[in-house]
Amino acid sequence: MNEDMDKARDTDMRWVFALLAAYFLVQIAVRLAMPPTLGLDEAEQAFRSQWLAAGYGPQPPFYNWLQYAVFSLGGVSLLSLAVVKNALLFTSYLLYGLTARMILKNSTLAAIATLGLLTLPQVAFEMQRDLTHTVAVFFSGSVFLYGFIRSLKKPDMLSYLVTGVGIGIGLLSKYNFALLPASALLAALLDPPMRKRVFDWRTVVTAVTAFLITLPHLFWLKDNLGFATARTLEKLTDSGNASYAMQVVMGSGSLVLAVIGFCAVTLLVFAIAFGKPFLSAFSGRSAWTRLLERMMLFSILGILLLVLFGGAAHVKDRWLVPLFFIIPLYLCLKIEASHVEYSNPLRRLLPILAIIMIAVPGILFGRIAAATLNGDYERLNMPYAQLAAVLRQQGEPAAVLAEGSLLAGNLRKDLLPATVISTDYPGFKPAVSISKKHPLLIVWPLGAAEGNVLPGRAAEWLKSVPELSSIAPEISMIEVPYYYARNGDTYRFGYAWVAPAD
Structure with a gap:
């Protein structure tokens, strides 16, 4: 019984x-x-999966370790x-x-x-x-x-x-x-x-x-x-x-x-x-x-x-x-x-x-889909993957300097195998080989700076690299449509390709 x-x-x-x-x-x-855009926590995982550490910041590392292992097996x-x-x-x-x-x-x-x-x-x-x-x-x-x-x-x-x-x-x-x-x-x-x-x-x-x-x-x-x-x-x-x-x-x-x-x-x-x-x-x-x-x-x-x-x-x-x-x-x-x-x-x-x-x-x-009706865009409506596709047509960067971890994590996923650096995480200082064939790509949401100038933190980072400190990069802008855009709404980004002088 x-x-x-x-x-x-x-x-x-x-x-x-x-x-x-x-x-x-x-x-x-x-x-x-849903759109291939990563949310804030997802982008953090993608960005920080570039290295394995005993600690990463305000949050303990268990999830980072687990995601690092899965990314290593199945890709980012x-x-x-x-x-x-x-x-x-x-x-x-x-x-x-x-x-x-x-x-x-x-x-x-x-x-x-x-x-x-x-x-x-x-x-x-x-x-x-x-x-x-x-x-x-x-x-x-x-x-x-x-x-x-x-x-x-x-x-x-x-x-x-x-x-x-x-x-x-x-x-x-x-x-x-x-x-x-x-x-x-x-x-x-x-x-x-x-x-x-x-x-x-x-x-x-x-x-x-x-x-x-x-x-x-x-x-x-x-x-x-x-x-x-x-x-x-x-x-x-x-x-x-x-x-x-x-x-x-x-x-x-x-x-x-x-x-x-x-x-x-x-x-x-x-x-x-x-x-x-x-x-x-x-x-x-x-x-x-x-x-x-x-x-x-x-x-x-x-x-x-x-x-x-x-x-x-x-x-x-x-x-x-x-x-x-x-x-x-x-x-x-x-x-x-x-x-x-x-x-x-x-x-x-x-x-x-x-x-x-x-x-x-x-x-x-x-x-997310409702944005096409009300124009109220969430993080996942941001067109990071489309931005990366356009930039990839222009060249293959050795490294990407992104304004903020949200952008950095998304570009990490979409611009592999480039190393991605975030201006809001100064603790990650990878050694990268930047050349004319594989230059540095700097990307930021256009709202982060007024006019054709680099955001402040990106400019400071550039000055800290001896072979790049004297270069005045040419600023470009790009408009990319949101996912589920209403009436063709677009989001603007600034970017610059930087390579050492001959």
């Missing part, structure tokens, strides 16, 4: 995983059907970018589903918990729109959650090892991930049976694994701490010269709004799916609901400490991804623990999920 029940549960989850696999394949197809392309993102997302959902199945006795609730991730806007929509490091932290959070729950429920060496892997890659994905294992540890320590698992000698395996994974970046971080954290701290603490009291009010208020923004849609969808019994389910209690409640509570307290003592004035909802992605699982655990009677919630949930699964790729594509 138990074997039949286990088989039924496996079958239930298999259809969920098959549905999700098909969905993420559709997402890849939709991304490839939109397909490589789309495959990495959607493979990570599918694996995250898969691990989340396995975790749900591990601690939920009801297979329907396990399926709902997994599919419930689609009701989180920051996970279902924002990650597809143009995020990379947040995708990585969601993936690592799913790895950690699976290993952590498994180490509490049926501990073995593998569970402690997986937990360490999750912590390691999480810290290499986003620094705020540290709140998740810290909150989980504190939550488990408050439960006597779970406390035994924390003090198990195999916890050493978890700690050593996490340390070894993060070690290369830690060596880099000790010499680049300011560079790595300056931009994030600037965004977090920008309170417009407000008083301390006002900064605390702003930070606390943004935290409340972020939590509401993160959870509201999921709560609404679950209320529709389960009907009146959903409200009664909040009385349900179990060891697992208490664990997740404490994890979320400690996470909020950790952010409040940043508000009170770290000057944090702005908390964005997407920063809560590694802390509150457990919400669908938590709600299903509450429903199961309450023993309320409900009738076929999947019947009401699936139509809502179908709408979400159609709407997300539809909106992603539609907002």
Whole structure:
């Protein structure tokens, strides 16, 4: 009998995983059907894939390392970018589903918990729109959650090892991930049976694994701490010269709004799916609901400490991804623990999920195509690939100097094998051989400079190269039509070919 029940549960989850696999394949197809322009985070990956480093800047390097490996195998392309993102997302959902199945006795609730991730806007929509490091932290959070729950429920060496892997890659994905294992540890320590698992000698395996994974970046971080954290701290603490009291009010208020923004849609969808019994389910209690409640509570307290003592004035909802992605699982655990009677919630949930699964790729594509009607151009409407095609007809550059990482990443993809340098990333100083046959190409959005002059940072860079410092480049301009342009609208670029004198 138990074997039949286990088989039924496996079958239930298999259809969920098959549905999700098909969905993420559709997402890849939709991304490839959109213009070949890279978004901001995608362009960052293309640009920084030119070198392998222990650190790159404000974000930890896990996603960069992974994308570097895929680019090395499959080339720098939109397909490589789309495959990495959607493979990570599918694996995250898969691990989340396995975790749900591990601690939920009801297979329907396990399926709902997994599919419930689609009701989180920051996970279902924002990650597809143009995020990379947040995708990585969601993936690592799913790895950690699976290993952590498994180490509490049926501990073995593998569970402690997986937990360490999750912590390691999480810290290499986003620094705020540290709140998740810290909150989980504190939550488990408050439960006597779970406390035994924390003090198990195999916890050493978890700690050593996490340390070894993060070690290369830690060596880099000790010499680049300011560079790595300056931009994030600037965004977090920008309170417009407000008083301390006002900064605390702003930070606390943004935290409340972020939590509401993160959870509201999921709560609404679950209320529709389960009907009146959903409200009664909040009385349900179990060891697992208490664990997740404490994890979320400690996470909020950790952010409040940043508000009170770290000057944090702005908390964005997407920063809560590694802390509150457990919400669908938590709600299903509450429903199961309450023993309320409900009738076929999947019947009401699936139509809502179908709408979400159609709407997300539809909106992603539609907002780009709509430019032909409203003239409201997004980043993906920018005609970088068409610009590169025109420039390639004029010559083959040895190197490209681009004004900004967004332009640099797009030109990196479209002007291979030229080395691309960005004026906003002075840390990348490659040795390039510039000649009359293979000159330097400088490109910038025309708005970056007035008239026929180089942008300031490009001019400074040119002066820093001895063999090019005395050259006054001839400035040219080009107009290229937007993707989905309205009435033939074009975007203008400036460019200059620079080669050493004879």
